[in-house]
Amino acid sequence: MDDNPSRPVILAWARLVKSQQQALAAVEAELKAAGYPPLEWYDILLELQREESGIRPVELESRLLLAQHNISRLVDRLQKAGHVERRRCKEDRRGQFVAITDSGRLLLQAMWPAYRAAIQQHVGKHFNDQEAASLAALLGRLISASTAGGTVTCSPVSTA
Amino acid sequence: MDDNPSRPVILAWARLVKSQQQALAAVEAELKAAGYPPLEWYDILLELQREESGIRPVELESRLLLAQHNISRLVDRLQKAGHVERRRCKEDRRGQFVAITDSGRLLLQAMWPAYRAAIQQHVGKHFNDQEAASLAALLGRLISASTAGGTVTCSPVSTA
DNA sequence: TAAGATTGAGCCGTCAATCTTT
């Protein structure tokens, strides 16, 4: 195996890290300025909204790329804020299910317009659709390569 | 201005965030397993190595996208580890210069082979040179767009 | 008054240990 990345690869790596950090920081800053919680909250609530009956923390772990203890504390905060609830699991009493509440669904709806605008402002503005599709296709190889087929979409709560 | 990002744009955004998080986590994990400090240390030492006489913290702030107080504490740790030294600035006695030490240069040299291999393993492996160049070009638009012309390269301490 | 930099308090992530259930 070749251990020496080529110059284009090194440049792609550097720009992947830098561009994501910049764009993510800019988007998070806008959401924060609008009085909203971190994007992490959006991500986990979006996953939970897709599953009526709730999701096991161990499942969230693989979907969100977070360690178990981080899930545990993140769910604590979301629960304290009233956006999720914990449900005991009857088949396996070690486990539990985390489910979104109405409050959580409202937060998703409220955040999406600001989130959407920030994505357009800091990413979409710089590409036409074909370029965005090319970028998505290239980045997709990095994801499908090491993650089991987790669907990576950031689709809105409503397309309105 | 159009606030509604298209579907390809949303997909590109989601994959940008996810692929970077995955790749960065994988690379950092390899470096950590090899007994090395976080990539952040590599980044700042690399900047310092390019300037013989040292760099002002306020300058590092813009190059590394870090807040001043974080720079301050990061430099504390690097200084305690012996990799950098602080120099008083004579023209403007509010400021100072941070300079790399021999120990810091050695760390850069030691880390690069492991870092390089991890880049190839988690990114380079998935692209040929032309694809990597396309990816870099697309991502470059996000960077040049909002950052003043900071050169984003991750070039090695030695090309050997 | 503002710029460069640091510091204290509090929040969050990480590591290892723990608890419960299988």
Place this chain on the structure above:
DNA sequence: AAAGATTGACGGCTCAATCTTA
């Protein structure tokens, strides 16, 4: 003994306040 999940201790980041010099 192993899996799912939580907890305590500790380190790093963030916010606001502070200190020094321009």
